[in-house]
Amino acid sequence: MRCFEALAVALILALTGSSLTGQELALGTASAGRGQTVEIPLTYAGDGSAVGLQIDIAFDTAVLDTPAVARGSALGERVLRSGQVSPGLLRLVIYSPSNAVLADGALARLSLTVDNTASVGQSPVTFSAVTLGNAAAVRLTPTSLTSGIINVLEAGSYHTVTPCRVVDTRDSQGPYGGPILSSGVPRIFTLEGQCEIPSTADSLSVNVTVVSPTAGGHLTLYPGGQTPPQTSIINFGGSQTRANNAILPLSSDGVISVLPIVLGNGQVHLIIDVNGYFD
Numbered sequence: 001m002r003c004f005e006a007l008a009v010a011l012i013l014a015l016t017g018s019s020l021t022g023q024e025l026a027l028g029t030a031s032a033g034r035g036q037t038v039e040i041p042l043t044y045a046g047d048g049s050a051v052g053l054q055i056d057i058a059f060d061t062a063v064l065d066t067p068a069v070a071r072g073s074a075l076g077e078r079v080l081r082s083g084q085v086s087p088g089l090l091r092l093v094i095y096s097p098s099n100a101v102l103a104d105g106a107l108a109r110l111s112l113t114v115d116n117t118a119s120v121g122q123s124p125v126t127f128s129a130v131t132l133g134n135a136a137a138v139r140l141t142p143t144s145l146t147s148g149i150i151n152v153l154e155a156g157s158y159h160t161v162t163p164c165r166v167v168d169t170r171d172s173q174g175p176y177g178g179p180i181l182s183s184g185v186p187r188i189f190t191l192e193g194q195c196e197i198p199s200t201a202d203s204l205s206v207n208v209t210v211v212s213p214t215a216g217g218h219l220t221l222y223p224g225g226q227t228p229p230q231t232s233i234i235n236f237g238g239s240q241t242r243a244n245n246a247i248l249p250l251s252s253d254g255v256i257s258v259l260p261i262v263l264g265n266g267q268v269h270l271i272i273d274v275n276g277y278f279d
């Protein structure tokens with residue numbers, strides 16, 4: 001642990017100068033019952049300037065055990081170090097000995113086990129502190145930090161399904177395919193009866209992916225027929241492919257609405273993959 005601590009301190013002390021922006025970090029969302037283990041990604045999207053970061057991630061020890069950390073698909077040849085700083089606080093350090101910039105995508109995967117006595121409900125996994133730096137040792141200010149959530153379930157309330165792609169707007173035009181989403185224009189999808197989703201389902205466990213956005217923006221997903229909430233499911237930059245796990249509540253007739261907001265009245269493709277439902 002001493003080498004890890006020395007590396008973390010060196011990274012912090014080396015950063016000087018003015019702040020820059022253009023960096024986004026997000027933790028995923030997952031659902032599990034007591035005693036079960038789930039995995040959420042730590043994803044990054046940036047402007048091609050960051051070469052290293054140090055992140056402190058906070059979690060509730062009454063609900064979750066200390067996460068196990070594995071390398072993400074976008075980590076490449078970069079070095080990943082992790083360790084528990086204190087109860088309920090995990091530290092990650094990621095850097096490149098050659099100062100190669102961080103790649104967009106999943107830098108790390110966190111496996112979390114729900115305690116056998118955990119209370120049912122949402123348990124946040126949050127960013128306690130974040131430091132990023134570029135090759136010139138200038139500190140970079142995150143533009144967006146999206147916390148993760150572990151939904152602790154009652155026994156029997158969550159049902160898995162065979163992973164199934166229910167929406168892909170890249171496909172030919174139809175109720176679950178094209179056309180591409182246009183900024184400010186809501187799109188409605190009836191998911192009941194698709195991908196093993198029964199009429200008793202009141203929400204879904206899904207992976208939401210955006211592809212080929214013409215500019216930066218975000219997507220809001222909410223029950224059909226309701227007012228859009230103020231929070232987005234996923235944020236993205238121009239031309240980025242990004243994904244996020246989410247729990248989508250359904251309307252009473254199994255419908256969701258999608259509201260895309262893309263700068264410059266732009267467009268974006270949407271993919272929704274279902275892996276389970278709640279009733």
